[in-house]
Amino acid sequence: MAEVSGPLQLSEVQAAVEVAAGRAAGTVLLTNVQVVNVITGEVEPGPVLLAGRLIAGVGPDYAQAKARQVLDLNGGLVVPGFVDGHVHLESALVEPREYARAVVPRGVTTVVWDPHEWANVVGTTAFEVAREATASLPLNVYLTASSCVSASPLETAGARLDPEDLEQAMGHGHVVGLGELMNYPGVVAGDPREIEKAWRADRLGKPVDGHAPLLTGRDLQAYVAAGIGSDHECLQVEEAREKLRLGMMIFIREGSAVRNLADLLPLVTPAVKDRFCLVTDDKHPHDLVREGGVDFAVRKAVQLGLDLPTAVRMATLNTCQFFGLRRRGAVVPGYWADLAVLAPDTLECQVVFRAGRLVARDGQLLVDTFVPTDARLLNTVRLPDVPLERLQMADPGGAARVIGVVPGQIVTRSLTMAPTVKDGCVVADPDRDLAKLVVMERHGRRGGIGVGLVQGLGLKRGAIASTVAHDAHNVIVAGVNDADILAAAQAVARTGGGFAAVADGKLVAGLALPVAGLMSQHTLPEVVEGLDRLEEAVKVLGVTMPAPFMTLSFLALSVIPALKLTDQGLVDPTTGRLVGLLAD
C-alpha cells in the first residue's frame, strides 16, 4: 500500500475491515510480541496486524494471519506511540525536523507543540510555518495556539496575539487547543480579554491548557471556572490534588530544568489514573540526546514504581482523550498504527511505526526528515543602530536594584547594592561579580533598550549575548563594558540570532541560531557540540556555571519573580510594574 498522507480515506477503513475479518492479507504482522492495553491495564498476547495506516487486529485471532511483511520482535512490548502533551520544541534549539530525528526513534510519535517562542517572534505566522515544517515528518505534530503573546505588557515582543487571532488559529484542525494560559493573575482578576481567549477556545470545542503555579483556593476555582482544563505547573502532591479534584487534567512535567515526576507520582493511583498526562514542556539539547523526550518520563515512572500500562497510558490515551485526538492512544483495531515496540527488560525502544510505516529501528530513523527552513523565520533580528551612550546608566544617587542570578533556575533574587559609579555613570564591577545587563528590542517595533545590573554570572571580561530571551526574545547581553556589550549584540545580530561571547571587541565563540533567532539549522549533535564548545570558551571570560546562556535567557522573563529586565526597563514581576534603578 502506497504511503498516503492526509486525512483517513474511506478506502483505508474498508481495507482495515477486510484485513481484520480475515478476507485480505495485512501489510505488516508484528509477531512474538506482547501488547500493552492502556484501556484495561493488562498486558496481552499478540500479534498485531496492520492494514496500511491503521491497526486492523490484535491478539491470538491473528496468529495465522497473512501479511506482506512479518516482523518477529523477540518478545517485545507493543505500546501506542508516545504522545507529549505539552512541549515547546524551540527549547531544543534545533528545527522540528531535528527534534523528530531525536524523539521518533525513542517511540514518540505525537507531540502537542505550543510554539510560544516562535509566536513571540513572528506572531500567527508561527502556526502556519509550524504546520508546513512538520507535515512531512514521521511525527504527528499538533499545535496549541499560544495564548500569552506577549507574556506581559512590560516587554516588546515581535507580535501581539489577540483573542480574535487565537480563534482564527484554532479554526484549523491541527491546532487542537489553546496553549497554556499563563496570565493566571489576569484570569483570576477577571481581565475580560484573558477570559475571552478561553471562552473562544471552548466555543470551538477545543480544550484550554492552563499554567497556574501555586494557585489555590478561590483564586484557583476562579481560574478553573474560566474553562481551563489542565495544568502542568504542579510542584507538590497537595497542589496537584486540589487541581485534580476541581477537574483539571494534571500534566506531570519531566523536562530539563523542571522535573516534577518524582514528587507527583504518589498521586497517581488506580482511582484517578485517567487524569494525568506526561509532558516535557522544555527539553534542552543535551537532555534530548541523553534522555529523549516524553519517553524518558515513561521509563522513569516505571523505575519509580508505577506499573507499565499506567505509565504508558499517561503518555498516550489520556493525552489523546484530553485533546480529542481521534483513533490515537491505544493498540486497538481502527486506530492509527502509531506504535513503538519496547525491549521487555530495559524498555528501550526497538522499532517504531508511524501510520503503519516502519520509521525507526534500534535508535535510528529510517526515513528522511529534511524540510527546508521557512524564509519567514529567517532574518528576524532587526537590531537598530545603537549609539554607545544609549547603554549608559546615570548614578541613581543611592542603593541600586540588582538582579541576583540563581544558577539553573528561572527565578531571580532582587538584590539591593551600592552601585559602582564612574564619571557619573553606573558601571560593571567584576570584583563584586556585578555586570551590566542590557535588553535591546530586536523585532523592529519600538527599539526600546533596557539597562540594569546583574550579580552572579561570574563575568570578569567582555560580554555574552543571546537572542533567546524569554518570552519576547529580544537581544539580551551581559557585559563588563559597553563596547563589548554592543559588539556581542552585533555579533548575534549578524548571524540572524544566536549566542555569542566577545572580549576586547573580538568574538571569542558563538552559536548561530538563525531560525527566528531561536534555532540552529544544524543537527542536534552539532548543536550539542557547539554548546559545549561555547560553554568551554566563555570560561575565559570567567563564566563557569553550567548552561550560562540558558540562565541569561531567563533574565528577561518578566512574569517570574523577583526582578527582571526587559527592553522597557527593570520589572518587578510580583507587582507587574516597571521599577527604577534606585532601590526604595
Added chain:
Amino acid sequence: MAEVSGPLQLSEVQAAVEVAAGRAAGTVLLTNVQVVNVITGEVEPGPVLLAGRLIAGVGPDYAQAKARQVLDLNGGLVVPGFVDGHVHLESALVEPREYARAVVPRGVTTVVWDPHEWANVVGTTAFEVAREATASLPLNVYLTASSCVSASPLETAGARLDPEDLEQAMGHGHVVGLGELMNYPGVVAGDPREIEKAWRADRLGKPVDGHAPLLTGRDLQAYVAAGIGSDHECLQVEEAREKLRLGMMIFIREGSAVRNLADLLPLVTPAVKDRFCLVTDDKHPHDLVREGGVDFAVRKAVQLGLDLPTAVRMATLNTCQFFGLRRRGAVVPGYWADLAVLAPDTLECQVVFRAGRLVARDGQLLVDTFVPTDARLLNTVRLPDVPLERLQMADPGGAARVIGVVPGQIVTRSLTMAPTVKDGCVVADPDRDLAKLVVMERHGRRGGIGVGLVQGLGLKRGAIASTVAHDAHNVIVAGVNDADILAAAQAVARTGGGFAAVADGKLVAGLALPVAGLMSQHTLPEVVEGLDRLEEAVKVLGVTMPAPFMTLSFLALSVIPALKLTDQGLVDPTTGRLVGLLAD
C-alpha cells in the same frame, strides 16, 4: 440573572469567575450538602455555589459565600445531573415533553436520543423536529443520527437515510454522533455504504455508537476497525470484556425489555471504571412511571454493591466524555449547573437544577414543558385501499412456516406446521392458537402487503393492530378473520396510528398514537391508564399475555431471528432473505 438559553456567553463565564473569586454574590448556594466527585471517586464537603447557568465554586472555600438564594439541603448528595447515553424516547409512547416530565424530577438532565423510530417514519425531518420539540425543555436533548433507516432492505420504511443524509444531520452541533450501527453483518462483510456511514461520522469528529450482539473474534475486530466506538448489546461479562479490550465503551443497558446491569456489573472494576456508561435504550410507559429513566440504573448499581461515585460516574462523566459534551458530567467550577441532590439514605432525588435553575423538587417538575406537536409528525399513516382478497393466502401445498411468539422477547421461533386450509386458502385456526399476521406498508411509498401465520398470541376472536411495528413501523395486524383484520388496520389508521382491538367488525378498545403513529399526545399517566384498559379489553379476544401490543410490534423486526413478517413478506433474518410460506 435572567434565564438565557443557547450557547454559553462570555459574560456568563466572566460572572462565574467573579463569583468564584469571591468578588460577586452567586445566584444560588446549596448548603448542608455533600458533593460526589466523579473525577476522584470521593465524596467531599460542600457547599456548591452557582453563578447563573454555571457552577462557580465547590467546597468549604465557599462556606461564607453570598448568593441571591440559599438552599439548605439537609445533608443531601449533590451529583451531576444524570445522562442517558442511548435512548429511543419513542418507546415511552409519549412526546418528549412528557418524557422530560417523567425523568427530570428524578435527576436526569441530559439524554442522547437516537430518534430511530421517528426517522423510520419521517426521515431526516426527525432530527429537525426532535431539536425543535426539545429545545425549550428542562432537559438537554442531544441526538445521534439514526444509522440504519431502514433496518433492512426487506422492509419498506417511510424513508431511507444514506451516508450523505447522515453526514448532513451530523453537521449540526446537537447531533453528537452516529446512532447504533445495527447492520453489523453489513459492516463485517465490508458493505462500503455501511462503513462509509462510520467514516463520515469520524471525519466530522463525532463518535460512532455500535450495536453488535454476540459478535466476537475477527468479526468483532472488523466491526471495531470500522471506527465504531461503543456497544450496548452485551449480555454477559465475557462478551463485554472482549469488547472492552478492543477499546469499545461498554454501554450497560438497563431498559424495560432488556436488563443487563446485574450480569455486567462484575466487570466494572476500579481499573476500567472510565469505560462504562449506563443507558436505558428503551423504557416503556409503565416502567418509566414506576422506575424512572437512567436514574434507576444508578440506584440499582449501588444496590448491587457498586460504590456511589462510580455508579454516578457511569451515568455522567463517562458518557459526556464519550460524546464530547463539554463542561458537563461533573460538579466542578465552570461546568454547567446541571445538578441533582439525592437523599443520602434512599438516593431518591430531592431537587434538580438544570442550567442553574431549580426545575424540580420532591418529584415535581416546577417548570412548564408544553411544546405543541409538530404538524410534520401528524397524519403519517397513509393506508391504501386494501381489498379483502389481498389478505388471502393460497394453500402452499405442504407444511407452512409459522412465526412462533416468545412472550416478552423480540426473538421469535420459526415453526413448521400443517396449515388449516379452507376453500383453497390458508386460514387462522384459533384451536391451535394460529392467527393470521398481516403487515401493510403505510408510508404511502409502495403499498406492499405481507401475509403469514403466527402462533402463540392466544387470539380467539377478532384482530389486534398496531402502527408501532419495528423498525419500519408499518401497520401490523394479527387476527382470526380477514374482515376484522382489515377493520383493525382501518381503526388504527383513523386515529393517525396507534393500537386497536376489533371483534365482529367493531372496535373493542384502542389507544391513539397520532404522533408519527408512535406516540400519544396525552400525558404519561393517561397513556399508562390507556394501556391498562386496552390490555384488559383484549382479554375478551383471548389475549392474556402481558404487553401484547409490544409483542406484536416486534413481529415485523426483520433483523432479529428467527422468522419475521414485513410488508414484503416472510423474512428469515438469519439469512437476510425473503422466504415463502411453504416450509423447506
